Amino acid sequence: MIVKLFLVLFLFTTSCTVSPRYGASNQVNNKKNIKNNRIKSNGVLRGVSSWYGPNFHGKLTANGEVYDMYGVTAAHKTLTLNTVVRVTNLDNDKSIILRINDRGPYVDGRILDCSFGAAKKLGFHEQGTANVEIKIIEEGDGEYMHH
Numbered sequence: 001m002i003v004k005l006f007l008v009l010f011l012f013t014t015s016c017t018v019s020p021r022y023g024a025s026n027q028v029n030n031k032k033n034i035k036n037n038r039i040k041s042n043g044v045l046r047g048v049s050s051w052y053g054p055n056f057h058g059k060l061t062a063n064g065e066v067y068d069m070y071g072v073t074a075a076h077k078t079l080t081l082n083t084v085v086r087v088t089n090l091d092n093d094k095s096i097i098l099r100i101n102d103r104g105p106y107v108d109g110r111i112l113d114c115s116f117g118a119a120k121k122l123g124f125h126e127q128g129t130a131n132v133e134i135k136i137i138e139e140g141d142g143e144y145m146h147h
Contacts, residue, residue: 043135046132046133047134048109048111048129048131048132049089049110049112049122049129050128051115051119051124052114054116057069061102063101063102063145064145064146065145068117071115071117073101073115074101074112075113076100076134079136079140080139082101082140082141083099084136084138085099086134086137087114087133089123089132090133091123091130092130094122094123096121099140111134
């Protein structure tokens with residue numbers, strides 16, 4: 001009887017612990033993952049960007065803030081959350097500074113998912129995708145925003 005009580009108590013206490021979505025182990029691997037994501041020797045990523053909006057508007061992003069499709073943020077698979085980057089549309093030379101606050105894109109062959117507002121400023125909101133260059137301005141802290 002005591003063993004069963006101990007087991008139930010153990011399971012109850014361990015199942016109620018808080019587990020962060022993106023912890024330190026994710027940040028340790030970021031340097032390797034950035035290299036695997038077509039980073040050039042000068043610290044620049046190049047690839048195809050898309051945008052996302054209506055289906056995610058008002059929902060929580062990976063760093064815990066509410067997604068605003070009209071804002072100027074972006075999603076990247078491996079860059080540390082809250083990293084600040086300069087994104088340049090290579091098709092028209094328009095450029096903007098964005099903050100990485102979400103994870104994605106989840107479509108093969110794409111390296112960045114911009115908010116609709118960012119895509120509009122970069123001039124590819126109608127086409128849906130663009131060839132972009134990403135320069136890291138400031139490495140993020142990887143912090144999850146608690147409400």
